[in-house]
Amino acid sequence: xKALAVALGRSSLKRAAELCSASFSVAENSSLVLxxxxxxxxxxxxxVPCPFENVWLLKREGPFSPEQLKGAIREIGEIxxxxxxxxxDSPLSFxxxxxxxxxxxxxxxxxxxxxxxxxxRIVITKPMMNESVWADFSVSMEGFVAVIxxxxxIKKMETSVPTMKIIDVGSYPKKLKILxxxxxxxxxxxxxxxxxxxxxxxxxxxxxxxxxxxxxxxxAEYACTKPLVESGIVGAERLIGISGKRISPKIYIALGxxxxxxxxxxxxxSDTIISVNLDRGCPMNRLSDYYYVGDLKxxxxxxxxxxxxxx
Amino acid sequence: MExxxxxxxxxxEDEGKLDEQDxxxxxxxxxxxxxxxxxxxxxxxxxxxxxxxAREMFSRGVDEARLYVNERENVGDIYSSALLMKGIVEDxxxxxxxxxxRSSDTSFGCLGGYVAGLLNMNFISFIKExxxxxxxxxxxxTLLDGELLLVSDxxxxxxxxxxxxxPRPVLMRDKLEARKxxxxxxxxxxxxxxxxFLLRAQKPEEKKRDPVEVKSPEELLSIIMKRVGS
Numbered sequence: 001x002k003a004l005a006v007a008l009g010r011s012s013l014k015r016a017a018e019l020c021s022a023s024f025s026v027a028e029n030s031s032l033v034l035x036x037x038x039x040x041x042x043x044x045x046x047x048v049p050c051p052f053e054n055v056w057l058l059k060r061e062g063p064f065s066p067e068q069l070k071g072a073i074r075e076i077g078e079i080x081x082x083x084x085x086x087x088x089d090s091p092l093s094f095x096x097x098x099x100x101x102x103x104x105x106x107x108x109x110x111x112x113x114x115x116x117x118x119x120x121r122i123v124i125t126k127p128m129m130n131e132s133v134w135a136d137f138s139v140s141m142e143g144f145v146a147v148i149x150x151x152x153x154i155k156k157m158e159t160s161v162p163t164m165k166i167i168d169v170g171s172y173p174k175k176l177k178i179l180x181x182x183x184x185x186x187x188x189x190x191x192x193x194x195x196x197x198x199x200x201x202x203x204x205x206x207x208x209x210x211x212x213x214x215x216x217x218x219x220a221e222y223a224c225t226k227p228l229v230e231s232g233i234v235g236a237e238r239l240i241g242i243s244g245k246r247i248s249p250k251i252y253i254a255l256g257x258x259x260x261x262x263x264x265x266x267x268x269x270s271d272t273i274i275s276v277n278l279d280r281g282c283p284m285n286r287l288s289d290y291y292y293v294g295d296l297k298x299x300x301x302x303x304x305x306x307x308x309x310x311x
Numbered sequence: 312m313e314x315x316x317x318x319x320x321x322x323x324e325d326e327g328k329l330d331e332q333d334x335x336x337x338x339x340x341x342x343x344x345x346x347x348x349x350x351x352x353x354x355x356x357x358x359x360x361x362x363x364x365a366r367e368m369f370s371r372g373v374d375e376a377r378l379y380v381n382e383r384e385n386v387g388d389i390y391s392s393a394l395l396m397k398g399i400v401e402d403x404x405x406x407x408x409x410x411x412x413r414s415s416d417t418s419f420g421c422l423g424g425y426v427a428g429l430l431n432m433n434f435i436s437f438i439k440e441x442x443x444x445x446x447x448x449x450x451x452x453t454l455l456d457g458e459l460l461l462v463s464d465x466x467x468x469x470x471x472x473x474x475x476x477x478p479r480p481v482l483m484r485d486k487l488e489a490r491k492x493x494x495x496x497x498x499x500x501x502x503x504x505x506x507x508f509l510l511r512a513q514k515p516e517e518k519k520r521d522p523v524e525v526k527s528p529e530e531l532l533s534i535i536m537k538r539v540g541s
Contacts, residue, residue: 009456010456037456063459065461066436066455067434090456091436091454091455091456092455092456094421094424094436095424095434095436095437095455097421098421098422098423098424098425098427098428099424099425099428099434100428101389101421101425102393102424102425102426102427102428102429103429103431104428105429106390106506107389107390107507108389108425109507110421113516114516127515128512131515132515133512133513133514133515134512134513134514134516135509135511135513136509136511136512136513137507137508137509137510138508138510139506139507139508140506144507175433175463175464176435176461176462176463177461177463178459178460178461179450179460179461179462180459180460181457181458181459181460182457182458182459183456183457193539194535194539218535218539226474226475226477229475230475236439236454236472236475237454237457237458239472239474239475241474250538250539251535251538251539261331262332262474271538272538273520274525274531274534274535275522276531285522286522287520287522288520288522289520289521289522289523290523290524290525290531290534291522291523291524291525292524292526292527292528292531293524294528299528299531302528302529303532306528306529306532307532
């Protein structure tokens with residue numbers, strides 16, 4: 001069985017090791033398809049920590065439409081003889097993987113945390129019911145699409161020198177016409193070690209500036225929840241939640257975030273979650289590793305003072 | 312194709328209540344209706360509780376509620392759900408078809424894309440804003456790695472970023488009006504054989520977070536620094 005590992009979106013190369021582990025847990029042979037606006041054939045090099053047979057680097061000149069990526073991946077899958085398509089977890093992946101699965105009429109399972117082969121079937125594990133259970137789904141080896149969750153367990157693999165192939169995405173047909181493309185602002189949410197999450201409590205307490213200062217002092221990125229986008233305080237590109245942008249930093253610091261299911265879905269893969277909230281009983285506190293019950297108007301200035309004094 | 316908007320929504324099984332996130336699916340669809348004057352058709356596949364489901368849809372601005380009765384549910388099998396919805400899309404023939412991100416309980420926005428793939432129909436996801444919709448085109452802004460302004464011919468399948476379309480409160484007047492209206496209840500027919508089966512459920516393997524209360528900002532900072540390795 002052959003699997004095509006597909007990494008789409010900014011910083012997706014960083015997910016190559018996870019995709020490698022997922023692919024080789026079900027297939028004997030795998031290749032990588034990579035579309036990362038920040039990776040060129042020069043910067044990629046030829047060594048990847050995985051015995052991938054090939055690396056297909058998708059390149060584009062100018063605006064592209066996600067359906068063009070789908071076209072390219074489908075064709076690569078046919079050339080390679082892949083029956084499994086394993087995607088990283090990114091908005092672009094959700095878009096492309098569902099279209100591909102529908103077109104190929106094969107099952108798709110998202111949010112996969114484990115993949116394994118059980119005799120003549122593939123078992124994909126995914127969390128359900130607000131993470132309270134893990135469900136095992138069975139799909140046929142004849143064809144399936146899986147989208148793996150950030151933080152998929154990595155197995156140590158041997159390094160290979162795969163064959164590099166470059167494909168121009170622009171040569172694939174598209175039905176959507178792109179009029180304008182604005183690259184993301186300087187957000188490095190996907191790469192950040194520390195992310196400070198700004199919730200409605202920050203808005204209500206009037207501590208936005210302190211929260212941003214704390215983020216800066218910690219060399220962190222900041223993200224936000226729905227109310228801050230709705231009120232126009234923070235741009236939607238920093239919204240974390242169920243809509244697709246999900247992060248897995250080493251530390252997530254939730255400031256004044258109540259912990260709605262929308263938001264929690266986007267941060268649950270963080271290594272450590274720290275919540276600061278005035279409401280002791282808020283869901284975010286219960287879903288965290290550490291929580292502090294306190295008023296942001298008092299906590300933030302103190303944290304800033306401590307950081308500035310190097311304590 | 313008819314000048315109408317077809318919105319797929321999900322109801323909780325027991326109470327005939329709209330899925331919390333699909334309240335935003337309806338809100339997004341309602342905004343399309345207000346921009347175009349087109350008829351808004353709400354559709355859902357459910358096992359029962361039709362009256363309550365219909366009232367909920369009507370009170371939120373749906374002009375026509377179509378409820379597809381299906382006793383069997385293949386949990387997690389997008390293929391059979393998508394085939395059912397493909398049939399509904401073809402049957403109703405609206406220019407704009409809206410899916411919420413969780414119109415299927417086990418996928419994240421995948422059902423809309425899957426149906427689009429089956430129908431070879433235009434598909435736009437992560438919609439932040441509808442800039443224009445008229446006649447046979449829609450112009451939207453989407454959020455992927457950055458922001459795209461794009462135009463698509465209609466018909467198209469649309470998936471909004473639900474967080475950005477909070478539902479408006481329902482007025483008592485609309486609730487009362489909704490009681491007078493009746494849904495179209497349709498036998499959904501047999502689902503095709505599933506391609507994805509739920510085998511078993513188990514306790515999560517992942518570390519369970521066991522929250523520890525921190526007593527001071529000093530302790531809080533110390534934890535952050537230890538965790539980050541500095």
